Amino acid sequence: MPAQAIAVPTTVAAPTSFDEAYRNWAQCTARWARHLGGADIEIEDVVQEVFLVVSRRLPDFRGEARFSSWLFEITRKIVANHRRRHRWRFWAGGNEAAAATPSQQMDPGTELERRQMGELFYRALDQLPEKYRTVLVLFEIEGLSTQAIADLRGLKLATVKVQLMRARERFIGHYQQLLKKGKS
Numbered sequence: 001m002p003a004q005a006i007a008v009p010t011t012v013a014a015p016t017s018f019d020e021a022y023r024n025w026a027q028c029t030a031r032w033a034r035h036l037g038g039a040d041i042e043i044e045d046v047v048q049e050v051f052l053v054v055s056r057r058l059p060d061f062r063g064e065a066r067f068s069s070w071l072f073e074i075t076r077k078i079v080a081n082h083r084r085r086h087r088w089r090f091w092a093g094g095n096e097a098a099a100a101t102p103s104q105q106m107d108p109g110t111e112l113e114r115r116q117m118g119e120l121f122y123r124a125l126d127q128l129p130e131k132y133r134t135v136l137v138l139f140e141i142e143g144l145s146t147q148a149i150a151d152l153r154g155l156k157l158a159t160v161k162v163q164l165m166r167a168r169e170r171f172i173g174h175y176q177q178l179l180k181k182g183k184s
Contacts, residue, residue, distance in 0.1 A: 014067040018055050021071075026051070028068075029075050035141040036079040036134065038122040049078050069152050076134060083126075120182070124174040132167035139164055 015021035026047060033046040053074050061070060125133055134153070138144045144152070150160045 014061055014063055015058070018051075018058055021054055021058060021067075022051055025068075025071055029071065031142065032072060032075045033079050035137045036076060037083060038125065039118050040122075041079065041082055046075070046078055046082055050075050053078070065154060066151065069154055072152050080130060120175065120178050124171055124178055127174045128167060128170055132163055132170060135160060135163045136167040136171060 015024060029050050030043050030047050033041060033043050037046065135149055138149045146160045146164065147157055150157045
């Protein structure tokens with residue numbers, strides 16, 4: 001669990017302009033993208049794409065849902081598309097850029113261990129169905145409460161709790177399986 005809860009803008013009213021939406025929500029959107037997308041996601045690209053959608057669709061936003069829920073769903077869908085494209089490029093052999101990127105870490109052993117654990121973490125997370133992945137990321141990484149997740153996703157609180165329980169069980173199973181494969 002994170003050391004601190006993630007701050008979501010507290011404005012209740014939907015933004016009245018694109019500039020206001022970007023100013024109030026860009027950082028939050030970037031956090032969502034980073035946590036939902038994992039280490040290989042291009043956060044700036046996702047945020048730019050999210051706000052391109054927002055610029056087109058903001059005039060049509062009717063306020064039937066909270067703005068944060070609406071924005072989160074846009075972000076989630078765009079991140080899912082980026083993850084799918086990344087997986088396709090990886091399996092098609094287009095991952096040379098990641099291997100060529102120099103490390104910012106001073107200690108190569110620590111950097112390698114961190115990278116390997118991160119890869120295992122996201123490989124286990126990638127094996128989860130999208131609904132479980134999303135709730136697990138929002139709770140464990142973003143630090144949102146189950147009630148906040150229910151509000152954000154437009155779900156019943158009981159549904160979120162069940163999804164979180166199942167997500168944890170599946171994640172732990174996948175992670176342990178990956179660790180065993182690594183030790184073999």
